Amino acid sequence: MSDLKILDKVLAEIRLIDGIFGRIQKDFVYSMRKGRITYLNLSNHNISHIPGSISKLTCLEQLYLANNRISTLPKSIGELNYLVNLSVWKNDLTEIPSEIGNLKNLKYLDLGNNVITRIPETIGNLEG
Secondary structure (H helix, E strand, O other), X not given: OHHHXXXXXXXXXXXXXXXXXXXXXXXXXXXXXXXXXXXEEOOOOOEEEOOHHHHHOOOOOEEEOOOOOOOOOOHHHHHOOOOOEEEOOOOOOOEOOHHHHHOXXXXXXXXXOXXXXXXXXXXXXXXX
């Protein structure tokens, strides 16, 4: 738990190196929103779930979730209005929420090495 308290003080960049396995708790996201987080790298942590509260990180520009076990993305991901980079490479995704089309600033989207069977039509709304 001490690692999470340290992360709470970071204002612009967060990289989790050790200690998070499986699920990210809502409290973790709520504690981070106090800062103006623009970069979040949760790659390589065996994470299986991203909470809907990720949308509370309203200044987020870069989100890296590569090489985990994520099977779904929350619909609230479409509320990350400043998101420019999103990497969900090498997870267990089978589909992408249609709300992804709301990400008007998204320039880079990496969906590789997943088992996606359905891409929403709204992906065409991305201007990237």
